[in-house]
Amino acid sequence: MLFNSIEFLIFLPLVFFIYWFLFPKNLKLQNLWILIASYVFYGWWDYRFLSLIFFSSLVDFLIGIQLNKRQKINQRKFLLFISLAVNLGFLGFFKYYNFFAESFADAFTLLGNTMDPSRLNIILPVGISFYTFQTMSYTIDVYRKKMAPVSEPIAFFAYVSFFPQLVAGPIERATNLLPQFFKNRDFNYTKACDGLRQILWGLFKKIVIADNCAIYVNDIFNDYQSFSGFTLLLGGVLFAFQIYGDFSGYSDIAIGTSRLFGFDLKKNFAFPYFSRDIAEFWRRWHISLSTWFRDYLYIPLGGSRDGHAIRNIFIIFIVSGFWHGANWTFLFWGLLNATFYLPLLLSNKNRVHTSDTVAAGKYLPSIRETLQMGITFFLIVIAWIFFRADSLFMAFDYISIIFSPKFFVLPIQDFWSMNTGNHLIYLFFLLIGFILVEWFQREKNHGLELNSQKLPKPVRWAFYYVVIIFCFIMNGVQQEFIYFQF
Template structure:
């Protein structure tokens, strides 16, 4: 669609080489789940001579390794508990249901951004540069920043081909247009009212920023840039934004709206204060949840330290000793073998 629209708008000349065009359309690394590549970025690369670059190839392999870690270790292990909790949510305490929402947030992030890392890294091996699709979104300070960092290729696609043509924020139609693109985004994920409500809910979260003209506040800066720790204000903003996204993810994961509202009502009931010890025993996973907890902490720390880079394993050989780098690589590979949960299909393969 972007190719057709860009040709119509005269932003791109029609391609006279059918092989290049069909290679662009069927480019296998990003074909199934993205990043959504536009013809203006990917198509011209088929006409350029490509030579092997050790720097690009090694960085691509590191990004693929980080993507595999996010999928196999983070997403698939979180999925074990997410499935147990959501499939039998009425049997658990409110705290456990909140934990299920948090784990699903990490599952869908590890699953989808992991795939994107693998696709981008594999493309670099062949000399192709795909657009970045995730920019550490859970470190966002508001919902507007979150959507600039989450599934970037889809968010910018809707912005350029739907929001702006509808008039954007001009002419007093900004609120209408925001709801349209978020609801369409929900409908794009599936013909279920849960996805529609998820999209509308994100529009509601976005609305206060739009009305106060703060939706463009964090467009280029990174939280706590150049620092090891965020300020208390930044920590509060990140925590609030994360909880809002977790709340919305519950609707995304639930089988129906009735289930989602029932799930949330338990979280906000007195059952929230019931000790979850019995819940953990009923899931019969032994110490696995404890291991996953520490893995998630380590994962968050690595992503935080790398938040100004393009991916979690972007290391500078001149600044990072070889022994440290390779120890880290081998540790990730070992975790991929010993913490490989029940194999789960990529979530975004269904969309």
């Protein structure tokens, strides 16, 4: 079920009404209702995969209980191994079987042999990478004795399948989200209103920014050899806004929806395109995944101790690329980001911007900050081209055209060939407005978190209505959320 669909427009108020009006003071019934709603939400896409998320939840629930009963380290390691094997086994089979089969066959071909790989028609379950990592965080934390296991199955199953963030995050830690299922939840009007504003901003990002950028991104990438280098660079920039509007828009809707039900999810994006270096970018982009890899992979590998920082950084970024999909383009995207990160690591400047926001408390950045943001954004755009391309050959060919004399060919003919009239001009001004809103809100949680003391109520409501109107008039071809495929 898509957030930007009629089905969800009916589903959400129905779930909300029953949750607060029929079960206002009954925690167990509220949790049960969330579990039922979450399974309906997930099963709306394909009910057959409900058994997969149920089995994964059941395995980790039972292993958590057994970990609490076992004190011998060998027994505890074996239980953890079972959990990781089951979860990663499911993830590996559904997501990577065909990739490894075809890569194995290609390797044989290079050696002068022929081999026909056994390719299966495997449907990738939506969100499997997200809920797999979420349930593994529980087992690992129980194993490390960072939290006590839960004995209430409904609360645990609801935690794993919590519908607002089930299919595309944020990837919630058990230590943050799971305890909230055991606390009494009372309706908070202020929190709910802010949740609705964040939902609206997320829909704006998705419907107005991401889906309209997608029109040109698809045209340019599908026939990239016919366009000038400038147009190809424009395609990379538009994809950067598409994937940001799409993914951070989903996170905004997920966080806002959760607040309607009394839950607080962690922030997943912190205005990443205003980063001054690659290290800061990765502290602000997909925060839940970055911190997951940091805590469950980077630190256990040794972190930056004993001179292993470079090795571990490359491992983290390559694994992150592989997490995104079974394609060599994702692996190279991870490798490229690690390479961009390396100079900061070697110069010990990778932790310069850990907590501050660019031009904090100011209207405009300095010239130095502007250059830093521009260079960082350019590197990100180059990396995104590999993320979007169908193959490594296409990505390298695409970039080679950008850095060729074709870059200086006037793109007017390109725009005419896309036959979109004045739509591109409208989108250009929309992006400028979007960037300005994000810039002035960069120290807030989301774009519509307006200051009631500085802005009078009529101004705030006028702004909300403008956003709503744009969601209607710029509602183009509906696109699935990009991260559903991961």
